[in-house]
Each structure stands twice: as structure tokens, then as C-alpha cells.
């Protein structure tokens with residue numbers, strides 16, 4: 001696996017893949033790689049001859065008081081995991097490569113980015129959309145792969161790609177889970193052993209709510225109440241937010257008469273975890 005940190009090196013490595021007639025798939029990450037990311041790499045390998053992965057902890061998507069400084073970083077360990085997973089090129093730029101002096105553009109995707117996480121983390125999706133637009137412009141992949149765990153991010157990226165007419169296919173890969181159901185996340189590394197034990201209650205509460213839907217409940221209000229009851233069974237989880245939205249538009253629904261996304265965030269100690277399930281329709 002080749003490793004590059006500058007735009008000219010990235011462009012010439014991707015150009016050499018193109019000269020060989022290879023399709024290029026791209027997996028953007030912020031590092032601290034776990035099996036969930038490696039599943040994205042595997043998915044990328046299934047659809048393209050060459051796989052480019054970026055590692056960049058994007059300051060623009062962290063709000064004041066969020067965990068930008070303490071976000072786990074271990075480039076050497078990540079590079080080794082990517083090499084073993086069969087990635088072909090790692091792009092690990094410094095901040096001034098991604099945002100050189102004079103950089104003045106912010107990408108705002110109205111609508112899908114404004115509710116839920118967007119409302120609670122002002123500026124977060126502008127940061128995501130800006131970095132993803134720049135990365136897609138630098139790598140120029142045929143396919144880009146994102147994880148379903150960040151469902152609203154996927155909706156934002158799909159809207160961005162459609163609206164700007166970017167010639168890239170967006171693939172969404174299913175959430176990868178630990179054996180007890182906890183969604184894999186770089187932030188799981190912050191959990192103490194006790195917190196780690198409590199954390200799977202988030203997914204259990206999502207599944208319990210999905211079951212309430214399966215046995216006939218359609219009203220959003222009732223399903224959200226069922227989720228709150230389920231989550232309160234684990235006192236170490238503090239509910240931060242829960243939303244039941246149209247899975248395509250991310251707008252709240254009153255009843256489940258189409259595919260919906262039930263997305264929740266909890267605090268376990270100082271760590272904020274998110275997860276979601278899709279059902280209905």
C-alpha cells in the first residue's frame with residue numbers, strides 16, 4: 001500500500017490507477033480504524049480494482065467543546081490495518097493540505113442536514129459536507145463508501161453528490177457490530193469497562209422499538225415512548241436524543257407509513273454514542 005500526504009502525490013497515484021484502466025473506490029475516514037472501517041474497505045474492494053482510503057481528523061466538523069483534541073489518532077497502526085485489509089493507497093494529509101491558506105468555501109446542504117444531529121451540533125454537517133466535497137474533488141473516485149451508522153451523514157452526502165452532479169456513486173454499507181450488538185465506533189475506545197458493558201443497551205432499545213412496530217404500532221409518539229422506556233432500563237445510559245424520521249428526507253414523521261429511520265444518541269459517562277435502525281414501508 002502506498003502512502004501519500006500531498007495533493008500532487010495523491011493525484012499522480014490515482015492517475016497511475018486510471019492509466020491501468022482500474023475503477024477507483026474511496027473510503028473517507030478520520031482514522032482510529034476498527035472492523036467497521038475495514039468492512040467499508042472490503043466493500044470498496046468488491047466494487048473497484050483500486051481502493052483509496054483517507055485519514056483526516058477534520059477540525060471543521062467538531063464543535064467547540066467536542067472531542068477534536070482527544071479524538072484517537074494512531075496513523076501507524078491504522079496504516080498497518082489498511083495494508084492488511086488490502087487498501088491500495090492511503091491519503092493522510094495535514095490540516096494545511098486540506099485547508100490551505102485562503103481556503104474560503106463552506107458547503108451547506110439544506111434540509112437533510114438541518115434536523116437531528118445537525119440541529120444539535122451546529123456546523124457539524126457543514127464541516128462534513130465541505131471536507132467530503134473537497135476529498136471527492138481531490139480523489140475523483142468512481143465510488144465512495146460510507147457507513148450506515150452515520151445515517152444522516154449518508155443522506156447529506158447523497159444530496160451533495162446529486163445536487164452538484166458529482167460523477168461518483170455513493171454506496172452505504174451496513175453497520176458492523178460487536179457480538180453484543182454495540183455498533184463499532186472509534187469513540188468506543190473512550191469507554192471504561194463498566195461503560196462498555198452498559199453501551200449495548202442502546203442497540204437493544206432500538207431493536208425493542210422496532211419490535212413494537214412489528215407487532216402493529218404505527219404512531220411515532222408511541223414508538224418514541226417505547227424507545228424511551230427501553231433505554232431507561234439501563235441507568236448508565238443518559239438519553240441525549242431520539243428521532244423517528246423519513247429515511248430519505250430525514251424529516252420527522254407522525255406515523256410509520258414508509259421506510260423510517262429511528263436514530264438515537266446517548267451519553268455513557270463522557271462519551272456520546274449514536275446508532276440507528278431502519279424499518280417500515
Ligand code: PAF
Nearest residue numbers: 028029030058128131150
Ligand atoms: O464518518 C467520518 O469518519 C467523517 O465524518 C468523514 C466522512 C470521514 C468526513 O470527515
